[in-house]
Structure formats: structure tokens, C-alpha cells
Amino acid sequence: MSSTLLEVTRGAHEEVERLERLIVKDFQNEPTSSKERLAQSHRVRHMIDTISSTAQRLIEIYEDNDNARKDEIAALGGQTATGTNVFSAFYDRLKEIREYHRRHPAALVVDANEEHEALLKEEPQVEFSGEEAYGRYLDLHELYNQYINSKFGEPIEYSAYLDVFSQPHKIPRKLKSTRQYREYIENLVQYLVYFFHRTEPLQDLDRIFAKVEAEFEEQWADGKVQEWETAILDSEHVQDQQTLIDLDYFSTVEELVELGPEKLKEALASMGLKVGGTIQQRAERLLLTKHSGQHLQLEICELPRCACLCLVDTPLEKLDKKHFAKGSRGSAQNGVAVAPQQVGMLKEIAFLEAKLKKLSDLLSEAIERTKDNIVKKQALTYEEIAAEREDEETQADTESDDDEQQIYNPLKLPMGWDGKPIPYWLYKLHGLGQEFKCEICGNQSYWGRRAFERHFKEWRHQHGMRCLGIPNTKNFNEITSIEEAQELWKRIQARQGVNKWRPDLEEEYEDREGNIYNKKTYTDLQRQGLI
Numbered sequence: 001m002s003s004t005l006l007e008v009t010r011g012a013h014e015e016v017e018r019l020e021r022l023i024v025k026d027f028q029n030e031p032t033s034s035k036e037r038l039a040q041s042h043r044v045r046h047m048i049d050t051i052s053s054t055a056q057r058l059i060e061i062y063e064d065n066d067n068a069r070k071d072e073i074a075a076l077g078g079q080t081a082t083g084t085n086v087f088s089a090f091y092d093r094l095k096e097i098r099e100y101h102r103r104h105p106a107a108l109v110v111d112a113n114e115e116h117e118a119l120l121k122e123e124p125q126v127e128f129s130g131e132e133a134y135g136r137y138l139d140l141h142e143l144y145n146q147y148i149n150s151k152f153g154e155p156i157e158y159s160a161y162l163d164v165f166s167q168p169h170k171i172p173r174k175l176k177s178t179r180q181y182r183e184y185i186e187n188l189v190q191y192l193v194y195f196f197h198r199t200e201p202l203q204d205l206d207r208i209f210a211k212v213e214a215e216f217e218e219q220w221a222d223g224k225v226q227e228w229e230t231a232i233l234d235s236e237h238v239q240d241q242q243t244l245i246d247l248d249y250f251s252t253v254e255e256l257v258e259l260g261p262e263k264l265k266e267a268l269a270s271m272g273l274k275v276g277g278t279i280q281q282r283a284e285r286l287l288l289t290k291h292s293g294q295h296l297q298l299e300i301c302e303l304p305r306c307a308c309l310c311l312v313d314t315p316l317e318k319l320d321k322k323h324f325a326k327g328s329r330g331s332a333q334n335g336v337a338v339a340p341q342q343v344g345m346l347k348e349i350a351f352l353e354a355k356l357k358k359l360s361d362l363l364s365e366a367i368e369r370t371k372d373n374i375v376k377k378q379a380l381t382y383e384e385i386a387a388e389r390e391d392e393e394t395q396a397d398t399e400s401d402d403d404e405q406q407i408y409n410p411l412k413l414p415m416g417w418d419g420k421p422i423p424y425w426l427y428k429l430h431g432l433g434q435e436f437k438c439e440i441c442g443n444q445s446y447w448g449r450r451a452f453e454r455h456f457k458e459w460r461h462q463h464g465m466r467c468l469g470i471p472n473t474k475n476f477n478e479i480t481s482i483e484e485a486q487e488l489w490k491r492i493q494a495r496q497g498v499n500k501w502r503p504d505l506e507e508e509y510e511d512r513e514g515n516i517y518n519k520k521t522y523t524d525l526q527r528q529g530l531i
Contacts, residue, residue, distance in 0.1 A: 005072050009061055012054050019047045026120055035134050038199065042124035045201035126198055133389070135199040137370040138363070140165065143188050152181050159374045162367060166360035168353045176349055185352045192359040199366065208362075209355065216354045225350050256283035414447075438480040440464035453477075 023044055031037040064070055076089060131139035144161045147153040152175040156164065164170065165188065175181060196205060219225045250256050256264065257279055264282040265275045273285055360367065377385055413421035414432060427433065435445050436452040441460045446452040455461055456477055465472040468482065470489045479485045509522035511531050525531045 005061065005069050006076075009058065009069075012058050012061075016051050016054050016058075019051050022120065023047055029120075034136065038126065038135055039123045041201045042126060043120070043122070046124065048202075128198065130389075132195070135195075136366070137373050138162075138195060138366055140188075140191070140370075143184070143191065146184050146187065150180050150184060151175060151178070152184075159371065159378070162371050162374065166356065166367070168356060177346065182345075182349055182352075185349060185356065189352050189355050189359065192356070192363065195366075196359060196362060200362070203362075208358065212354055212358050213351070216351055220347060220350065225354075250287070253280065253283045253287055256286060436480070438464075439482050440468070440480060440485065 026040060026044060029040070031040050061069060076093075077086070126135075128134050129139045131137060131141070140161070141158065143165070144158050147161060147165070148155050152171050154164075168176075168185065171181070193205065196203065216225065261279045261282065264279065264286055267286055268275045268282060271289055273289070275282070277285070380388070407420065409421045411421075411424065411427075413424065413427050416422045430448045430450055432448040434449065435447055436449075438444055438446065438452075438455065438461065441455065441464050444455075444460060446455050456472070462472050465476070465485070468485060470476065470485055475492065476485055476488065479488065504520045505518055507519040509517050509519060511517070511522075517525065522531070
């Protein structure tokens with residue numbers, strides 16, 4: 001019966017309102033586990049996507065580019081080619097409705113509320129690997145293997161890699177312009193985006209990346225991107241930096257040979273020339289590019305009986321194409337054209353690093369959980385790890401059932417480690433119904449003798465004693481009153497004054513005859529010359 005465009009519009013508005021109410025109802029149910037929270041987020045994400053697509057369809061209907069809505073409204077008003085006839089339009093519509101029910105006599109009225117209520121009970125299927133444990137941990141093993149087997153990586157443990165992967169600025173910039181690093185950083189960002197979409201489906205990652213891109217463009221234009229401040233300047237002079245050899249200081253092939261094959265290879269590659277052959281051939285090829293405006297070509301000397309190689313000035317465009325690597329002659333003839341392309345490549349890599357840092361901040365909790373999990377797994381056997389994973393799955397399934405049961409605690413007994421009241425006999429045994437107050441701790445209450453005795457070594461009581469200027473020693477155990485503690489401290493200080501060490505009276509001296517005197521008597525006799 002929803003064949004008319006106006007009925008489609010009405011049904012779309014109704015669906016949007018119903019989905020909005022379902023989202024509110026779903027959020028009113030507090031999830032009791034991480035698995036339930038994840039399922040709720042994906043359900044809401046799915047409903048939001050449905051609302052967006054329905055709203056887009058409504059916009060297209062209201063824009064009415066094909067005038068279908070306008071014609072339908074006119075038809076309902078009875079406007080025809082011959083004139084306006086309201087009754088004719090009404091009876092035509094009534095006839096259409098009756099014909100529909102005649103063809104479908106057993107048609108049932110579908111309650112849309114029941115259909116949408118079922119959405120609240122379904123669990124979306126979200127794919128996670130075993131290592132990810134329903135989005136609790138990251139699974140970076142494939143990227144870790146890619147990192148340690150690359151030139152820019154280091155042979156480190158997986159636990160150490162979890163600290164390093166979010167810090168690309170520690171990798172030297174000269175290693176970042178390679179295709180290997182670019183593929184690695186792209187794969188890493190792609191995985192983190194995929195993981196973020198699965199664990200945080202309600203977050204608008206496109207809006208976050210738009211903000212990151214705006215900040216990055218502004219910093220890049222000002223040259224303030226970390227570790228990329230001089231990228232543009234370096235790219236403009238890319239040939240001068242990559243050549244690494246100042247040919248003005250060399251005039252013969254023998255002098256270039258002394259530099260070694262690797263340095264000659266780097267210099268030739270930076271100019272787009274072939275890098276193969278012996279070291280002698282590389283040096284000859286490089287010497288052709290001695291001047292920036294003109295290049296020198298080696299030719300056989302035409303003098304009789306002369307086998308030496310002579311240098312002949314040759315413009316760059318006339319240099320034989322056999323000296324150039326395949327597909328690099330054009331860029332070698334115009335070194336400045338290389339710079340914009342390399343600037344774009346470096347900018348893309350820098351932007352990927354900016355995305356990586358933002359994703360690392362957003363997933364900081366998951367990264368920390370992954371580190372703790374890896375450290376814990378290193379101390380467990382395979383059987384223990386499998387048993388622990390089964391326990392986690394069982395606990396996630398039974399967590400909600402346990403929380404739904406109302407806890408009966410009429411005596412207001414303290415909760416145990418399992419979240420349930422402790423037995424009453426244990427409550428009486430430890431004297432947990434007896435309250436002890438400590439004035440030094442700010443009138444803090446301690447229930448039970450055991451907790452009261454233990455609190456004298458805890459930070460709260462120690463802080464109170466420091467505020468009073470009294471050392472927290474065994475002499476002050478069981479003292480909870482500030483006045484009593486101060487009086488006891490005064491008596492201890494007075495007793496220490498009586499028993500204080502007095503060297504004049506207690507220090508002993510012995511004369512030659514073996515007589516013992518205290519220090520005061522000995523010094524008096526010594527002054528009189530009697531000793």
C-alpha cells in the first residue's frame with residue numbers, strides 16, 4: 001500500500017523517529033561487560049547509518065527533481081488534463097484500495113515496533129582475531145615481522161615494538177623515502193583504522209582526520225612538522241645532497257676510483273645514470289657529469305699511437321642515452337623536476353605519520369592493555385594461556401547474569417572479593433561490627449580490630465603524625481588522641497634529656513699508674529701537675 005510517493009515519505013519519517021527512540025532506549029540499558037558495550041555500540045552505529053540513508057532519501061524526494069511529488073499532490077487534488085475533479089480522484093483512490101485488499105485477503109498488519117524491538121536483542125557479528133580478544137588487545141604481529149625484516153627496523157622483541165611503533169620520528173629520515181617504509185606505514189595506519197572502527201564504531205574518524213589534516217597542512221606550510229622541518233628545502237636541492245661528490249676536486253678517473261664502488265653507485269643513481277659495471281666504468285660514467293651546464297664525455301684520443309681517454313665537452317641533451325638508466329633520462333636532464341615529485345611523496349609519508357600519532361593517542365588504553373598482556377603471557381605456558389582465555393569468555397557470558405540477580409543483604413555486611421556479602425560468622429569473628437575512631441587520621445572510622453591495628457602503618461596515620469611533628473614509632477601504637485600523643489612525646493623528650501650522654505662526667509681516662517678518672521677530674525689534675 002506504500003506505492004504512492006507521499007506514503008513513502010510518511011513511512012520514512014516514521015522510521016527515522018522510531019529508530020531515534022530505539023537508540024535512546026538502547027543507551028538506557030547500561031552494558032555490564034566490554035563485549036556487551038561493543039555490541040551496543042555497533043547496534044547504535046547500524047541504526048545511525050539507517051537514519052542517515054533514510055534522511056538522504058527524504059532529501060531527494062523533497063528536492064523533487066523529476067516533479068513526481070508535485071504531480072502526485074496535484075493528482076490527489078483532482079487536477080486532470082480536462083480540469084479539476086475531486087470526486088473522481090477520491091473514487092479512483094478508493095477503488096485502488098479495495099482492489100488491493102481483494103487480491104490480498106489474508107494480509108496481516110505488521111507491527112513495526114516488534115520488528116524494531118528485535119534490533120535491541122541482536123548481537124552484531126564483529127570479526128576479531130584470537131589475539132585481539134574481542135577488541136581488548138591489538139594484533140600487530142604481521143606488522144612487527146615487517147618492521148624487523150626491513151632496513152629501517154631493528155631486531156627487537158614484540159613487547160619492545162609496542163613501545164616503538166607509535167614513534168616514527170625515531171627512524172632516520174633518509175630511510176623514510178623508500179617504498180618499503182611507505183608500504184609499512186600505510187599498512188600500519190590501515191590496521192589501526194580498521195581496529196578503531198571495530199572497537200569504537202560511534203566515533204567519527206573522518207571528522208578527526210579532517211582536523212588532523214587541517215593542522216598538518218598549516219604546520220607543513222610553516223615548516224613546523226616534527227622531523228620534517230627541512231623537507232622542502234632538502235628536496236629543492238635533492239641532486240646536490242644525493243650526489244655526495246664534488247666533482248670540481250676530481251679531474252681523472254683514477255681519483256674517482258679511490259672513493260670506492262658504493263659512493264660512486266649512490267652518485268650515479270641520484271643523477272639517473274646506470275650504476276652497473278666495474279668501478280672503473282662507474283668512475284668514467286660519473287666523470288661525464290662534472291659540470292652542471294655541460295658534461296664531459298670520454299673519447300678515444302685520435303692522436304697516433306695514443307691509447308688514453310680524453311675529455312671532450314658534450315651538452316647534457318647530447319649525452320648518449322646508453323649512460324642513463326631506463327626511464328630516468330628526462331628527470332636527469334632536468335634535476336629541478338625531481339623536487340616537486342619528491343616533496344609530494346615526503347608530504348604523504350609525513351601525513352601518514354601524523355595519522356599514526358593521532359590513532360596511537362586514541363588507542364592508548366588498548367596499547368597499554370596489549371603491553372601488559374604480552375608481559376603476562378611471557379610468564380605462562382600455552383595450556384595456561386588457553387585456560388585463561390576460556391575463563392575470560394566464560395566470565396564475559398556469565399557477568400551479566402550475575403549482575404542481574406539482586407543481592408540480598410539485610411544486615412549490611414561488607415562485600416567479599418566475589419562481590420557478595422561475607423558470611424555472618426566471619427563478620428563476628430573479625431569483630432567487624434566494632435568501630436574504632438582515630439582523631440589523628442581526621443576522625444576516620446576503622447571497622448574491626450585488625451583494620452585498626454593495621455592503620456597505624458598506613459599513609460593516613462603517618463601523614464597525621466608528621467603534621468603534629470611527632471615520629472611514628474612503636475611508642476605511639478594504640479594512641480589515637482592528638483592530646484595524648486603530644487603529652488607522650490613531651491615525656492619522651494624529657495626522659496631523653498635525663499639520660500643524655502654527658503662526656504664531662506661519663507667519659508673515662510686512665511693515668512700511668514692505672515687509676516681511672518672521668519674527663520673533668522682528669523683535666524683538673526693535669527692542670528695542677530699532679531698527673
